[in-house]
Amino acid sequence: MTTCLRRLAAPAFALAALSIFLLAPDAAFAADKHNSGDTAWIVTATALVLFMTLPGLALFYGGLVKSRNVLSVLMHCIAVACLMSVLWLIVGYSLAFSNGGGLDSYVGGFSKMLLHGIGKETLSGSIPEAVFFSFQMTFAVITPALMIGAYVERIKFSAVLWISALWLVVVYAPVTHWVWSEGGWLFKMGVMDFAGGLVVHATAGISSLVIVKALGSRHGFPNDVSPPHNPGMVATGACMLWVGWFGFNGGSALAANGSAGMALTVTHIAAATASLVWMALEWRAYGKPSLVGLVTGTIAGLATITPASGFVGPLGALIIGVAAGFVCYKMVQVVKSAWKLDDSLDVFAVHGVGGSLGTILVAFLCTPTFGGFGLPEGATVGSALGVQATGLIATVAWSAIATLVIVKIVGGITGGLRVDEDEELEGLDITQHGETAYRLD
């Protein structure tokens, strides 16, 4: 994503672009010509990324919970997807990708609310802005949906909707603006986040911990909670996420080009490597390699390569895969055993840690030494590392603080975030939604 936008800032027309930018903030891309190849690929990628949530993530998470809660998890994923889509149209996209005037370093403005002024002919780079809007919408859908894994099996459905809605506006849209909008302060520092290590995985990961802290653990945690009710469903969902991730990372090139092709390649290599590492670690520790472990490694590898995917080569992908397998595997146990936090489906350990790890590693692995495609212009490994760390710290701090406020507010609105204990024990499917997943008669 950054490479594409940065291409626009080539010295040749930097001045001209700047003057257009000042006069008509959102016309800066109008100088580009439409490219049907790029458009075709991003339309495809948009579908792939939506497929990650619907039904990939829904099945991945649904299989990991008790059978009496599986429908509530599917419900969370699909309802959040719907709500985020509508909010993205109303205000999210504008806050993320329009010019914020005096506050442009930190947040966009309201000029693109309801896609105001954007028609079929409006371009964003070489693709129609409607396509760019939709592609970004699928990211805005999956990011709050990732957090569902932290709070399953005990949260009120109303709290899910409120938290996700406020979070999209207060956390996701501004951080997206910092990193991916050309006015954003991290963008201007040259932060490397190809497809959302910061924007998606770090924000969702740390916010998950904050929600869990406010919400409390599931009944019986840590010693007496039920195992995943359907590992086969978990694997099905994970594999859909894997395929969809080709659109997530490959699409973030915002063009049908070599960058997209390489992003897709390194994404796959990192996922495969991390899967094998996780499997091997489990095999050694417990004597049996498990399916759930294997595919958890897949997701860890995918999350970790995400920020780096347009900047590193295959060697970097192998290194990231190995690092993701080891570090995320270890962190799952740290969160549950040492911190005693019931981040139920390991959102922080897999996504938060993975996204953060990739964000830091890319400063080294993008260098030609590791077969990468080079540091940002004028940067050294040291300076790039500084920028990446700044981006990570700022993203984590803002996400944590804002989420803390959000859960306080939502707790007030919904009269507590949790269902009562009887409802939790009976299961959210029947008590919250009036439905039963498996009827064996």
Next chain:
Amino acid sequence: MKFVMAIIKPHKLDSVREALGAAGVEGMTASEVKGYGRQRGQTEIYRGAEYQVHFLPKVKIEVAVPDDKVADVVEAIKTGANTGKIGDGKIFVYDLNSAVRIRTGETDNDAL
């Protein structure tokens, strides 16, 4: 008449059915149930966390037999369900007061 109820490992159902057939048993009822004995459930590990599964899937089989067949039937179940490992299950024998075949109205030994 006796009523034989046995709890066995689910994957041994077929070999028990064959053994009972060979012993002259012409009908039985099987149900999927959950339970534990001295085996005390089992431990499953997901993402490094140990989950104690207290109730394991088992199959309950029920057979009504004339008194003179009880020893053979118990022996058939014992042979068919045996793996030699913990969790093979148990066999219980009850006295049976009466039996009726619904279609014909036959009673007791004629109904078995």
